[in-house]
Amino acid sequence: MDIGGYFPPCLQDLAHHHIYGNTWKLLGIVEDTGNGHQKYNRAFQYFPVRQDLKKPCIYSVARSQLKMTEDYNVGKSLVRxxxxxxxxxLDLRLEDHRVVGVIEFGKIGNKALTFDDLQNIGVNIDRLIIASYTSADDELNIYEGLKQYKYVSDSTYPVNFSWYTIKRRAGSDFQLILLCDRNATNFNCRAILGESIRSVQAAMMICALNLYRSNRKNKSNSDILTLTNEEEIMIARLWLQHFGRMK
Known part of the structure; x- marks a missing residue:
């Protein structure tokens, strides 16, 4: 089971299990996130073609309908x-800000503002607050030159943000605030997703069972696999039967 795509860098070694003395066998990998799905897809594109090396069987629930429901709830929880x-x-309310921008509108945002972007922000904007939501290994990279503009507080009270005052090319100042000091906000402030996550967990278990069955039949696949429509419908029905009564 993988949540975030942490095994692609060593995928070839995992597939070449006999170098470890045949002490174990890799049945396959089940990936949960869209970020991890993309990493495995890239790893498959560069996987070497050799007779003694077979691609590991990989299942992903990242493109399933069940995952889309979870993503919707994740989006709401991240805003909270x-x-x-x-x-x-900061004694601020999100609802008081008239303009909210979403960079890279996808499962996980992966674009960060460059320092030049910050210097050219319009004169009608005097404060920019950035919150990053992503995997722990894909957080924002901060331009080194930005550190000289960071406000250093004398307070010993812990804060969940870093504050920068940057001079525009036109001469005026504007403030940049990075929540959680550029780290992923979803790991700093835990948000409750509710019971929708149970359906995705069930989907991953079904994928793991499929891996076991395919290995017993000695089947191999060159693409990333996912659930069938019938399997998703079955999981959704079971979820409604159990958790629907709890509301």
Whole structure:
């Protein structure tokens, strides 16, 4: 089971299990996230073609309908997490800001503003607050030159943000605030996803069972696999039967 795509760099070694003395056998990998799905897809593109090396069987639930429901709930929880930090640390409310931008509108944002972008921000914007939501290994990279503009507080009270005052080319100042000091907000402020996550966990278990069955039949696949429509419908029905009664 993988959540975030941490095994692609060593995928070839995992497939070449006989170098470890045949003490274990890799049945396959089940990936949960869209970020991890992309990593495995790239790893498959560069996987060497050799007779003594077979691609590991990989299942992913990242493109399933069940995962889409979880993603929707994750989106709501992340907004609540950002609002919580703004209220507790800066005495601000997200609803008071008229403009909210989403960079790279996908499962996981992967674009960060460059320092030049910051210097050219319009004169009608005097404060920019950035919250990053992503995997722990894909957080924002901060330009080294930005550190000289960081406000250093004398307070010993812990804060969940870093504050920069940057001079525009036109001469005026504007403030940049990075929530959680550029780290992923979703790991700093835990947000409750509810029971929708149970359906995705069930999907991963079904994928693991499929891996076991395919290995017993000695089947191999060159693409990333996912659940069938019938399997998703079965999981959804079981979820409704159990958790629907709890509401």
């Amino acid at each position: 997490a950002a609002d919580t930090i703004l209220r507790q640390s």
